[in-house]
Amino acid sequence: MIATHRRTTFPACIVLLHALAACGEQRLTEHQLSGPTMGTQFTVTVAAESEFDRESLRNQIYETLDDIDSRMSTYRANSELTQFNHARSTDWIRVSPELCGAVDRSLALSTLTHGAFDITVGKLVNLWGFGPDGSRHEPPADADIAAARLTTGHEKLHADCDRPAMRKDHAGLYIDLSAYAKGLAADDISALLDREGIANYLVEIGGDLRTRGHNANNVQWRVAIEKPDETGRTVAKIIHISDRSVATSGDYRNFFESEEQRYSHTIDPRTGRPVTHNIASVTVLADSAAYADALATALMVLGPDDGLAFADEEGIAAYFLHREDNGIAERMSTHFRLLTDR
Numbered sequence: 001m002i003a004t005h006r007r008t009t010f011p012a013c014i015v016l017l018h019a020l021a022a023c024g025e026q027r028l029t030e031h032q033l034s035g036p037t038m039g040t041q042f043t044v045t046v047a048a049e050s051e052f053d054r055e056s057l058r059n060q061i062y063e064t065l066d067d068i069d070s071r072m073s074t075y076r077a078n079s080e081l082t083q084f085n086h087a088r089s090t091d092w093i094r095v096s097p098e099l100c101g102a103v104d105r106s107l108a109l110s111t112l113t114h115g116a117f118d119i120t121v122g123k124l125v126n127l128w129g130f131g132p133d134g135s136r137h138e139p140p141a142d143a144d145i146a147a148a149r150l151t152t153g154h155e156k157l158h159a160d161c162d163r164p165a166m167r168k169d170h171a172g173l174y175i176d177l178s179a180y181a182k183g184l185a186a187d188d189i190s191a192l193l194d195r196e197g198i199a200n201y202l203v204e205i206g207g208d209l210r211t212r213g214h215n216a217n218n219v220q221w222r223v224a225i226e227k228p229d230e231t232g233r234t235v236a237k238i239i240h241i242s243d244r245s246v247a248t249s250g251d252y253r254n255f256f257e258s259e260e261q262r263y264s265h266t267i268d269p270r271t272g273r274p275v276t277h278n279i280a281s282v283t284v285l286a287d288s289a290a291y292a293d294a295l296a297t298a299l300m301v302l303g304p305d306d307g308l309a310f311a312d313e314e315g316i317a318a319y320f321l322h323r324e325d326n327g328i329a330e331r332m333s334t335h336f337r338l339l340t341d342r
Contacts, residue, residue, distance in 0.1 A: 040206035100164035122176030183293030250281030
């Protein structure tokens with residue numbers, strides 16, 4: 001029996017909880033702006049003392065999001081990234097400072113994680129049916145996986161952002177920024193709100209969050225981390241955060257099953273195949289949403305033991321949910337426990 005599960009418009013493994021009534025009168029008003037972006041949804045929640053120009057802010061948010069999508073989407077035929085991916089040259093190619101910077105930071109994260117996070121995994125993502133080429137219902141042939149791996153590897157991609165320009169060693173190398181761009185978008189919207197003098201907000205894009213200040217009741221933002229459940233949304237843990245970003249990578253929203261085997265959209269760049277361990281999701285807290293997004297993906301790839309050891313070694317605040325025979329169990333890094341223990 002073959003089953004497919006793809007909810008690309010409902011990917012969030014994190015849920016914003018609205019402010020609960022506090023002791024005393026609510027001091028601020030909550031304003032919310034939302035809409036479609038990057039194949040998912042964005043929500044910007046602002047806690048402010050007075051009204052502001054919502055229409056102007058909404059327009060600026062859409063301009064920011066469209067600019068990122070036009071540079072970094074693999075689903076838009078005319079995006080800057082698509083043009084680079086389709087280029088057959090292995091010479092230096094001029095790119096925008098924004099795309100170069102995103103790629104350069106991603107390559108640094110690849111080095112940090114010893115290849116567990118790798119944006120050159122695009123050919124494999126597409127091969128397994130999780131990219132713009134369309135879905136599939138059974139695993140690809142071993143020979144096709146081996147061929148795609150020849151064009152995969154962060155060491156085959158180079159960025160020189162002083163030019164700015166990028167170069168690939170193999171003409172078929174294909175960049176996929178899906179585990180970085182939504183977090184980057186949350187970071188850029190956060191920068192926009194800061195420039196507009198907005199002190200209290202929560203930005204959410206496809207499950208990647210960035211917070212500033214406090215909610216309408218003058219307390220930290222309350223965020224629920226989802227318990228892995230393919231049939232609905234239940235809460236595993238509630239955290240309270242301020243001036244921090246949150247991102248979750250999970251295997252239960254985007255996968256297919258073939259011959260009673262689950263194939264997750266999280267591809268291990270080191271093997272060319274979906275991860276096979278028992279981690280259902282990893283949540284990371286960090287200053288940057290892009291950084292949290294990338295690290296959550298890397299820790300999903302590394303697995304329960306290596307991932308937790310890496311998080312503790314690097315001081316990463318990470319929360320792991322993994323499957324056991326009797327249900328879902330949690331593990332957390334030392335830094336996550338220190339930040340959320342109350």
